[in-house]
Every structure is written in structure tokens, then in C-alpha cells.
Amino acid sequence: MKAKKTLIWDWNGTLLDDAEICVYCINTLLRKRNLKEISLQKYREVFTFPVIDYYRSVGFDFEKEPFEIPAMEFIDIYHQLLPEAPLFKNVEQTLSGFSDQKFNQVILSAMEQNSLINTLKSNRIHHFFDQVFGIDDHFAQGKLQRGMELVSRLNQPLDEIVLIGDTLHDKEVAGHLGVEVVLIANGHQSKERLLKSGARVLDSIGQLQEVLLN
Numbered sequence: 001m002k003a004k005k006t007l008i009w010d011w012n013g014t015l016l017d018d019a020e021i022c023v024y025c026i027n028t029l030l031r032k033r034n035l036k037e038i039s040l041q042k043y044r045e046v047f048t049f050p051v052i053d054y055y056r057s058v059g060f061d062f063e064k065e066p067f068e069i070p071a072m073e074f075i076d077i078y079h080q081l082l083p084e085a086p087l088f089k090n091v092e093q094t095l096s097g098f099s100d101q102k103f104n105q106v107i108l109s110a111m112e113q114n115s116l117i118n119t120l121k122s123n124r125i126h127h128f129f130d131q132v133f134g135i136d137d138h139f140a141q142g143k144l145q146r147g148m149e150l151v152s153r154l155n156q157p158l159d160e161i162v163l164i165g166d167t168l169h170d171k172e173v174a175g176h177l178g179v180e181v182v183l184i185a186n187g188h189q190s191k192e193r194l195l196k197s198g199a200r201v202l203d204s205i206g207q208l209q210e211v212l213l214n
Contacts, residue, residue: 004212006154007098008147008179009129010165011109011116013187015205016123018078018085019043022188025077026058029070035059044190049110049143049169079115087123088186090206095128097209106131108150108163108173110143147173164208171199182211 012018020040027037038046038058046057052067060070098105105128109116113134120126133150135142147163154161163174166187171194174181183201185191194201202208 003160004103004162004180005160006104006106006156006162007212008106008108008150008161008163010163010167010170011107011111011120013166013189014164014170014184015087015091015125016085016119017088017186018082019188021078021081021085022047024081025074028077029073030059032073033060033070041190044188045193047167047188049167082115082119083122087125088205090204092125094205094208095125098212099128101213104154105129106133106150106154108133108143108147110135112136143169144173144176147177151177151179162212166194168193168197171197182208184208 009015023038023040023043026043030037036059046054048054048057051071052062055067055070056062095105107116107120107129111119111134113132113136116134117126117132120129120132126132131150131153133146135146151158151161158178161179163170163177163179163181164184165171165174165181166184167189171181171183181199183194183197183199184205185194185201185203191201191203200211202211
């Protein structure tokens with residue numbers, strides 16, 4: 001992967017360690033509806049996109065209530081807890097290292113745009129990114145469309161770009177965009193699920209420089 005010049009970073013679960021917060025949020029919603037709570041391990045086994053399918057898999061019945069109700073409840077709780085979510089170990093060191101190597105670094109996320117920018121700034125890493133592409137609502141949809149807009153704006157050969165994420169959806173998005181993908185197996189989906197996709201899977205962000213610079 002030595003020819004790569006641009007890194008498209010996913011945010012949640014790739015740079016930001018927020019899976020445990022997400023489990024807390026969904027369990028709060030499940031308790032309210034007298035549904036069975038889930039563990040972090042179970043979460044990583046069932047979390048998927050579109051997120052409405054994930055909600056169904058853990059027991060929500062959208063004939064009883066529209067998806068938007070629990071989805072917005074989740075977002076409200078999530079944003080209350082978001083300041084508690086740390087960056088993964090070695091994130092700043094890794095971003096700085098790639099910056100020193102003159103990589104172009106951008107963010108592509110299913111987080112709402114303003115929330116994304118604010119949390120990047122609060123974690124003091126906003127300056128590492130040349131562009132930040134979130135979505136225009138809180139329902140974690142539209143990442144592929146934003147990715148297409150991002151690649152168009154980058155205006156460079158696709159074989160110079162790699163997407164770094166933590167979910168099968170990131171692999172799917174990379175496939176549609178025509179760029180390579182590397183998945184990190186400590187975010188929102190289990191390593192076993194990621195390996196089955198055939199993608200290159202790493203255990204931590206700290207392994208990326210060795211992969212991308214050799």
C-alpha cells in the first residue's frame with residue numbers, strides 16, 4: 001500500500017472509542033421497553049447498517065412505534081455521554097505520523113456534520129484533517145452518498161486512496177467508491193465478522209503505519 005496518498009478515516013469506532021457508550025444507550029432504551037439488554041460482545045455481533053435493522057435485531061417493534069422515536073432517544077442520550085468517549089490509544093500519534101509523511105487525511109462519518117466537527121475539535125484533532133464529511137441528519141444514513149461527494153472532491157486516482165474503518169459497512173462503502181479498505185477490529189463489530197468479509201483486518205490503529213508505509 002506504499003502508493004497511497006490519501007486516508008479516508010471513519011470516526012466512530014475507528015478513531016473514537018464509543019462502543020461502550022452505544023451499548024449503554026441502547027440498553028437504556030431496551031429497559032424502558034421491557035426488552036432484554038445486550039452485552040458489548042453481543043452488540044459487536046449484531047450491530048449493522050442500516051441501523052434500523054440493528055434495532056429490529058435486538059427487539060424493537062416498529063409496528064408499535066416509529067423508528068424515529070427510539071432513534072432520537074438514543075441520540076439524546078449518546079450526546080450527553082459523548083464527552084466521556086475517549087480516542088483510541090495511539091490515535092494522535094498515528095495521525096501525526098501520517099501528517100509528517102505528507103498524507104492527505106479526511107473524515108467520512110455517519111455522524112451528523114455539526115456534531116462531528118464539534119467532537120473532532122473537542123478532542124483536539126480537527127487540525128489533522130483537510131476535509132470533514134458527516135451526514136445531514138442523526139439517523140446514520142447517507143454515508144455512501146457523502147463518500148461519493150468526497151471522492152469527487154478529492155479528484156485523484158482511486159488507487160491512491162484507502163478507507164480506514166471498523167465495520168462491514170465501511171468495506172461496502174469502499175467497494176462502491178472503488179478504493180481499498182483496512183478495517184480495525186476494536187470498534188463496533190467483532191473481528192470474526194470482519195475477517196469473514198475478506199478485508200484486511202488489523203487489531204489496532206497502531207499497526208496502520210507499518211501496513212501503509214511498506
